[in-house]
Amino acid sequence: MAKSATDLVKEAKQNIENLTPEQVQQELKNGNATLIDIRESEELQQNGKYPDLCMHRGA
Numbered sequence: 001m002a003k004s005a006t007d008l009v010k011e012a013k014q015n016i017e018n019l020t021p022e023q024v025q026q027e028l029k030n031g032n033a034t035l036i037d038i039r040e041s042e043e044l045q046q047n048g049k050y051p052d053l054c055m056h057r058g059a
Helices: 005-013 021-030 041-047
Strands: none
Touching: none
């Protein structure tokens, strides 16, 4: 039997680790993470880009 979209999302969420901003900063500092900004271009123009990001969406 095929899995439903809800089942797939629920399964995927079990493999996600949520980090605090401080934890993200430490992971980036240690070279253990790559942070990708997936905001829309309008949001980037309105709120600015993060200087430490390796990649921005659409870049």
